[in-house]
Amino acid sequence: MSGSDMRPGSTSKRVSSLRDLPREIAPPRDLWKGIEAEIAAPVQTVVKAPSHRLRYLAAAAMVAALAVGIWIGRELSVPLYTAHATVLPANNTPVDEPGAFHAAYVMGPKYINQRAQLVRDLATRLAQLPPESRTKVMSSLQAIDDSKRNLERELGKDPSNALLQELLVNTYQDEMRVLTAVHEAGSSGEGI
Amino acid sequence: MKEAGRQESPVDWEGALIQRARSGDTRAFERLYREHAGRVYGLCLRMTRDAALAEDCTQEAFINAWRALDRFEDRASMATWMHRIAVNVVLGKRRKAAPLMVDWDSLAPTGEDERIESEWTLETPLEVNDIEAAIGGLPDGARDVLVLYAIYGYSHSETAEMLGVAEGTCKAQLHRARGLLRDRLGVEVG
Numbered sequence: 081m082s083g084s085d086m087r088p089g090s091t092s093k094r095v096s097s098l099r100d101l102p103r104e105i106a107p108p109r110d111l112w113k114g115i116e117a118e119i120a121a122p123v124q125t126v127v128k129a130p131s132h133r134l135r136y137l138a139a140a141a142m143v144a145a146l147a148v149g150i151w152i153g154r155e156l157s158v159p160l161y162t163a164h165a166t167v168l169p170a171n172n173t174p175v176d177e178p179g180a181f182h183a184a185y186v187m188g189p190k191y192i193n194q195r196a197q198l199v200r201d202l203a204t205r206l207a208q209l210p211p212e213s214r215t216k217v218m219s220s221l222q223a224i225d226d227s228k229r230n231l232e233r234e235l236g237k238d239p240s241n242a243l244l245q246e247l248l249v250n251t252y253q254d255e256m257r258v259l260t261a262v263h264e265a266g267s268s269g270e271g272i
Numbered sequence: 273m274k275e276a277g278r279q280e281s282p283v284d285w286e287g288a289l290i291q292r293a294r295s296g297d298t299r300a301f302e303r304l305y306r307e308h309a310g311r312v313y314g315l316c317l318r319m320t321r322d323a324a325l326a327e328d329c330t331q332e333a334f335i336n337a338w339r340a341l342d343r344f345e346d347r348a349s350m351a352t353w354m355h356r357i358a359v360n361v362v363l364g365k366r367r368k369a370a371p372l373m374v375d376w377d378s379l380a381p382t383g384e385d386e387r388i389e390s391e392w393t394l395e396t397p398l399e400v401n402d403i404e405a406a407i408g409g410l411p412d413g414a415r416d417v418l419v420l421y422a423i424y425g426y427s428h429s430e431t432a433e434m435l436g437v438a439e440g441t442c443k444a445q446l447h448r449a450r451g452l453l454r455d456r457l458g459v460e461v462g
Binding site: 112116 | 301302309311317326327334335339392394397398401403407422424425
């Protein structure tokens with residue numbers, strides 16, 4: 081250690097024991113800025129892999145969408161809405177489970193009105209369908225409803241989860257496709 | 273003389289600062305830095321004999337401490353913990369710079385135990401600068417032990433643990449340091 085490095089206050093003070101040497105030596109410059117720059121650096125965000133639960137929900141939503149897509153042939157053109165929607169379940173009762181995500185996500189009033197109209201006509205239209213088609217529709221709507229409830233419940237726990245939001249919107253869109261297909265189907269169940 | 277543990281006071285301000293720092297409060301950690309920087313830098317400077325390197329070691333020690341705050345035991349002394357981290361940083365840099373330079377085990381225990389409660393008194397009072405220069409001229413191994421034991425007051429076992437050497441080696445180095453200091457300072461070191 082050079083002499084100039086080791087002169088706390090460049091003192092010529094005399095001591096009679098090594099124990100009396102100063103324990104503290106002030107750094108010649110403030111080192112805090114360098115430390116702060118290092119510890120305040122943003123931690124690299126680690127994108128978490130979807131949890132098993134989320135993967136299950138995604139798979140369930142996909143299965144529901146696939147089933148709906150198959151039976152309506154995806155040839156139907158439904159005026160779906162681009163942005164986020166809030167949609168009531170097919171039975172028109174809002175999901176009201178504790179912790180559920182009450183989607184005030186909303187599409188425009190046009191969507192809500194259109195859906196409400198389709199839901200009102202659903203019972204009448206279903207009654208006109210052959211039993212086999214009716215069973216298909218009811219089964220698909222049930223799958224969609226289950227999927228929506230699960231997604232809304234998970235979104236209640238993690239409202240900012242973009243994947244869940246997207247899955248939920250897709251599920252709403254699938255529901256609209258089913259309702260529209262039922263509405264436009266003939267009494268023979270054609271198109272279903 | 274021992275390094276003091278955490279000061280017991282009605283308000284454990286340091287414990288509170290540590291808690292806040294653990295939760296990510298850099299202002300709290302800055303206060304801890306301000307409190308301990310002088311002791312950490314002093315130790316690093318005495319061990320490295322290089323002001324710029326001592327600054328680097330001090331910074332690195334505090335950065336390491338920030339990252340390891342969760343592992344800090346609440347009843348431990350922050351001062352001692354910081355010194356342990358600083359010693360590790362200095363030894364790490366020294367190994368990188370000259371991996372074969374420090375050969376701790378080359379100095380076998382002499383069997384002549386250092387007096388545990390030695391006060392390291394000088395036969396005649398001397399100027400601080402002269403003493404520091406003499407300490408700075410000691411070989412690394414002897415100097416490290418002398419600094420931790422004689423200046424900062426750690427016990428043999430604590431000093432040995434910090435430096436990663438056997439306690440016998442630590443005592444032997446201290447014995448060697450005492451002899452070298454006596455020769456360089458020209459006074460008896462009791």
